[in-house]
Every structure is written in structure tokens, then in C-alpha cells.
């Protein structure tokens with residue numbers, strides 16, 4: 629039996645980055661959003677449904693920490709929880725998302741009630757959190773690497789929403805602005821863990837499968853949102 633040679637670190641990273649072709653930036657609903665083709669109720673539907681992702685991210689990151697015996701990793705990973713939940717005077721990403729909601733005409737209570745969250749979005753997000761709970765922490769870290777592709781999607785929104793959606797107060801877009809540098813920092817750490825841990829060719833291929841699983845979660849969310857707001 630021949631055993632495939634592992635990819636070099638840089639080739640492995642290139643393979644991971646190639647998976648960006650399947651990122652939800654290319655989903656028809658996101659393409660329409662970016663081109664200014666969505667109605668107000670469709671934008672509101674997306675914001676209300678994505679809130680379910682936002683509020684679950686800290687629980688997902690808490691699950692990774694709960695499974696991780698390495699103090700150095702935990703010291704870095706815990707920042708992600710604070711980024712979303714906030715601390716002291718920093719209101720955090722979840723509150724910034726609520727402000728985005730208000731800017732598109734959704735009451736704070738409408739977001740927090742989660743009454744607009746459709747089943748497909750709930751199932752997809754829950755699958756992500758449950759994955760992080762049950763797999764080795766390095767695999768859960770790997771699943772966060774869709775964030776490699778997120779700065780571009782945030783930048784697109786910052787560039788295009790003010791042009792196409794004049795009815796949205798640009799101050800509401802602060803969440804997207806804040807995520808660009810945070811995502812870059814997160815990816816640097818997540819990639820380092822992934823490149824260090826998945827070293828045999830079989831493990832590297834497993835990492836690509838994990839990344840695809842996460843890409844599918846994001847894609848399935850937009851499928852469900854697109855269907856709910858035709």
C-alpha cells in the first residue's frame with residue numbers, strides 16, 4: 629500500500645484557501661445583496677436570521693475552550709468570546725449586530741425573541757455548535773477557517789450597502805467594520821493551529837473535509853433564508 633506524501637505547509641494552506649470558491653460570498657442570495665437587488669424585507673430577514681449565528685458563536689467558542697487542555701491556545705481563544713459578548717465598556721459584536729438590526733428596521737426585541745429564525749438556519753447553526761462540542765478541539769478550530777474569506781465579504785458590504793441601500797443608516801454597518809481586523813487576527817491563529825495539527829496527508833484531507841462542512845453550513849443558511857423571503 630502506498631501512503632500519499634503530505635503537502636508542504638504552504639501547499640496545505642493553498643489547498644485550504646482554494647476552498648474559498650465555495651464560500652457563501654458566491655451564494656445567489658449574497659450576490660443579490662451585494663448588487664443592491666434585495667428588498668427591505670429580505671435584508672431584514674437576513675439580519676434577523678444571521679443573529680442566530682452571532683449569538684451562537686460564543687457558545688461554539690466556549691465549547692472549543694472546554695475541550696482544550698492547552699493553556700496557550702485558551703489564552704488566545706477566549707478573546708473571541710469577549711469580541712462577541714463584550715466586556716466592561718466594550719459592547720461587543722452581538723450588540724453591534726443588534727444596532728445593525730435597528731438600522732434596517734428591526735426592534736431589539738424582535739431579534740432577541742428569535743421569532744424570525746427559520747428552521748433551516750437553526751439546524752445549520754446548531755450543527756456547527758454541536759460539531760465544536762463533540763470533536764477534538766483542533767478540528768473545531770479548523771472549522772472556523774471560513775473566516776479566511778470573511779474580510780472580503782465584510783468589505784463588500786461596507787462598499788456597496790451605502791450605494792444601494794440608502795435607507796440603511798451607515799452607522800449600523802459598524803459590525804462589519806469591526807470584524808475585518810478581528811477576522812484577520814483569528815485566522816492567523818486558527819491557521820497556525822491547523823497547519824501544526826494536520827500533518828499527514830490523510831489528516832490534511834480531513835481538514836479540507838471539515839472546512840467544506842463549515843462552508844456547507846454557511847451555504848445552507850442562505851438557502852434557507854432565500855427560500856423564506858422569496
Ligand SMILES: O=C(O)c1cc(C(=O)O)c2c(n1)C(=O)C(=O)c1cc(C(=O)O)[nH]c1-2
Nearest residue numbers: 685771772773774775776777778781807846
Ligand atoms: O458575515 C459573514 O459572512 C461571516 C462569516 C463568518 C464565517 O465565515 O464563518 C463569520 C462571520 N461573518 C463573523 O462575523 C464572525 O464573527 C465569525 C466567527 C466565525 C467562526 O467560525 O468562529 N465565523 C464568522
